[in-house]
Amino acid sequence: MKVLLLGGTGEARELAGQLADFEVVSSLAGRTRELRLPDGEVRVGGFGGASGLAQWLTENQVDAVVDATHPFAATMTEHAVAATRAVGVPLLVLRRPGWGAGPGDDWHWVESADQAASLLPMLGRRVFLTIGRQGLDAFAGTGLWTLARCVDPPEPTPAWCTLLLDRGPYVVDAELELFREHHIDVLVTKDSGGPQTAAKLTAARELHVPVVLIRRPPAPNGVAIVESVAAAANWLRSY
The missing domain is CATH 3.40.50.720 (NAD(P)-binding Rossmann-like Domain)
Structure with a gap:
């Protein structure tokens, strides 16, 4: 076969x-x-x-x-x-x-990157953006400090955010350290599901950071x- x-x-x-x-x-x-x-x-x-x-x-x-x-x-x-x-x-x-919210989670579901960008100013000032390199442009006009984590660099390199090039799987302790180091107060991600990148959701829960999730x-x-x-x-x- x-x-x-x-x-x-x-x-x-x-x-x-x-x-x-x-x-x-x-x-x-x-x-x-x-x-x-x-x-x-x-x-x-x-x-x-x-x-x-x-x-x-x-x-x-x-x-x-x-x-x-x-x-x-x-x-x-x-x-x-x-x-x-x-x-x-x-x-x-x-x-x-897909992922599901549990006790202590503060999740906000949206349908698109544009909707996520519109919601952000009501939730925080320092953004951790984990949607990959495609769709980043939707967040360029928020005026918020943004850390964008991608596997590969976007082209052209955006000047409005701080890039972090990294690949999972990720662990909770390292994600907690990242949140604290950059004073992250809102997380944006896609509902990718699976355990390899779920540690950021646990870190957000432990630090009481709201999460904006883009529906699949x-x-x-x-x-x-x-x-x-x-x-x-x-x-x-x-x-």
């Missing part, structure tokens, strides 16, 4: 490692400079939209597609849905669960969706 694994996440790398008995091709967008490569065959780069992906699936005789991209990679998911439907290849979407795009309709690597592996082996 030949599987195209749309990856770039920790779950995708873990799934690729569990599918030694399949012919797996992991596809990475290539936007991150230092790629973490999974086991097995890897291709890097786009397909040329849904039509290009459909052609690639046909030419490479793919039996199934697993979309294990980031929960906010909505365009890639849309292309995967359209392409697999066009050529009649089954599609599974692997999405880690809705899951596609009419496709199989699972929340764990084990469930994805079981789905593939059921064919």
Whole structure:
């Protein structure tokens, strides 16, 4: 069975490692400079939209597609849905669960980066921005001191914020130190889910810092969706 694994996440790398008995091709967008490569065959780069992906699936005789991209990679998911439907290849979407507020959390949900930027002046003056390098421009006009953490530097480099280039996983003690060092009084993040970057939420709770969370795009309709690597592996082996 030949599987195209749309990856770039920790779950995708873990799934690729569990599918030694399949012919797996992991596809990475290539936007991150230092790629973490999974086991097995890897291709890097786009397909040329849904039509290009459909052609690639046909030419490479793919039996199934697993979309294990980031929960906010909505365009890639849309292309995967359209392409697999066009050529009649089954599609599974692997999405880690989103985060949920607990006792002591002060969370404020928004639909977009623009909404988050509009809300910030009512919540704090020193911002920790952890949404990645895409969408930073929405916060350029807030007038608030901002620490923006990214894996790769934005281009062009923004002059309105302090950049911190770092990659998870993160631990609570280090996040607490970061909050205190920079006197952070409001956190902005995406509802990415998963444990690798959740330590900042624990730090915000312990320090009574409000959190602005950008909701993830809705899951596609009419496709199989699972929340764990084990469930994805079981789905593939059921064919």
